[in-house]
Amino acid sequence: MSDNPDSITEENSKKSDNNAIENSIKSNAHKLKPYIPLCISVLIMFVIFKYWDSAINFIGLFISAASGLIIGIIIAFLVNIIMTTYEKGINKLFRGKLKHSILRAIGITTSMLTMLLIIFGVIKIVIPELINSISLMITALTDNFPKMLKELKNNKYVGKYAANLLNSMPSSKDIETTVQGLGRFVINGASGAMNVVVSSVEAIISVVAKLGIGIFFSIYILADKEKLKRQCTGLVNTYLPGRKKILFLARLLAKNFRNFIVAQVTDACILGSLCTLGMLLLKLPYALMSGVIIAFFALIPIIGAFLGMGISAFFILMVSPVKALVFLIFIITLQQIDNNFIYPRVVGNKVELPGMWVLAAVTVFGGMFGIVGILCSVPVTATVYKIIKDDYRKRVARTEQQSCETDSSL
Numbered sequence: 378m379s380d381n382p383d384s385i386t387e388e389n390s391k392k393s394d395n396n397a398i399e400n401s402i403k404s405n406a407h408k409l410k411p412y413i414p415l416c417i418s419v420l421i422m423f424v425i426f427k428y429w430d431s432a433i434n435f436i437g438l439f440i441s442a443a444s445g446l447i448i449g450i451i452i453a454f455l456v457n458i459i460m461t462t463y464e465k466g467i468n469k470l471f472r473g474k475l476k477h478s479i480l481r482a483i484g485i486t487t488s489m490l491t492m493l494l495i496i497f498g499v500i501k502i503v504i505p506e507l508i509n510s511i512s513l514m515i516t517a518l519t520d521n522f523p524k525m526l527k528e529l530k531n532n533k534y535v536g537k538y539a540a541n542l543l544n545s546m547p548s549s550k551d552i553e554t555t556v557q558g559l560g561r562f563v564i565n566g567a568s569g570a571m572n573v574v575v576s577s578v579e580a581i582i583s584v585v586a587k588l589g590i591g592i593f594f595s596i597y598i599l600a601d602k603e604k605l606k607r608q609c610t611g612l613v614n615t616y617l618p619g620r621k622k623i624l625f626l627a628r629l630l631a632k633n634f635r636n637f638i639v640a641q642v643t644d645a646c647i648l649g650s651l652c653t654l655g656m657l658l659l660k661l662p663y664a665l666m667s668g669v670i671i672a673f674f675a676l677i678p679i680i681g682a683f684l685g686m687g688i689s690a691f692f693i694l695m696v697s698p699v700k701a702l703v704f705l706i707f708i709i710t711l712q713q714i715d716n717n718f719i720y721p722r723v724v725g726n727k728v729e730l731p732g733m734w735v736l737a738a739v740t741v742f743g744g745m746f747g748i749v750g751i752l753c754s755v756p757v758t759a760t761v762y763k764i765i766k767d768d769y770r771k772r773v774a775r776t777e778q779q780s781c782e783t784d785s786s787l
Contacts, residue, residue: 445587449594457599458635460488485599489592499669506666506692629763633756636727644723645675648682648715655711661704662696663689671708677748678739678755682712730759 425432440447464484468475475483598605614620649672656664667689674685686708694701730738738758742750 445590446594448587448591449598452591453595453598453602454631454634455638456485456488456492456595457602458638459491460484460599463487481600485596488599489596499673502669503666506663626760626764630756630760633728633759633763637756637759640723640727641676641678644715644720645672647719647723648672648675648711651711651715652708655707656704659703659707661693661700661707663692666692667704677751678735680739680743680751682715686712728755728759730755730762734758734762 461484464480467483468480610624613623617623649668652671653664653668656667661667667685670689671682671685674681674688677684686705689708690701690705693704735755735758738754739751742754742757744750746753
């Protein structure tokens, strides 16, 4: 029994219509596909602007809760720079015969000890000198400064100003009265002072606890860093679109941060050593402390050297204004030598970013995010600069190639 020709024709017509509809949907979907990321971006921006306050509060709460883990990631990243060098040296010393677990344990221990010794050394050098400087400053303000003003009273140029300033300074009796009043205030406000002390202790305990959590978390990260890297790479490859670009961006960003930190630390150590040596030769006070301060603040791009110079000059000023002036002339000369000769050779091609963009990045990021923005500005900007430069060169090369092909076809 044969099928009805009319029914067969109707079924074929329906199938043809369905196929046409499916092809139309696929064609429209293919046309709309490039606009999907833009639509998603617009939707995300709309949600962010509509719920901005709630989003900021949630982000702040999340960062506060995860601050210990964030500190751990930062510590792990910094320690890993030292640990990688130690592991290569130890592995070479034992000719690759050590087990990976033993090598990793030795690397983590030595790297952590190195960081602690650096911190302890800076504190050991700076704190005693800082206490001595404060003592000298108090002495200068209470004894030497009034004597200097009395000597300047007879000067025809600044005598009037010196006399007014001397008359406005509190006498020893006023100081004694002020101290007695302060004592009574402290006794009467003991309960309020106790609340301040309790709050301060709680804040200190919170900071110490977060730092301890961060250290333990960093040890776990360093111990299994290869496994964590494989897991993160697997997650990106499995769940995120554009995985190759994301992984490339992550590697480039980590490389730029690492190169920037190594370059800044190396240059800071050289600058601090030359500062200490020069001050010893010039017989200036606080040579070792000033060298440490200059080296520490030199880790901050652009403005760090000026901050270190100002702090050191202030302490030297308490001893001798003439020596403070000599120090300023010396350190400005040393910074010019460093900026023009030492820094370019030390940094080399570590961070491929022109000086104009370094200054712009530090200014913008520092104004938006403070000290954290200043520290992150150069690596982040170097990453963006590298991506744009590579993409620009590829597009120019493609355009030139197409132009050559067009000319050859003609």
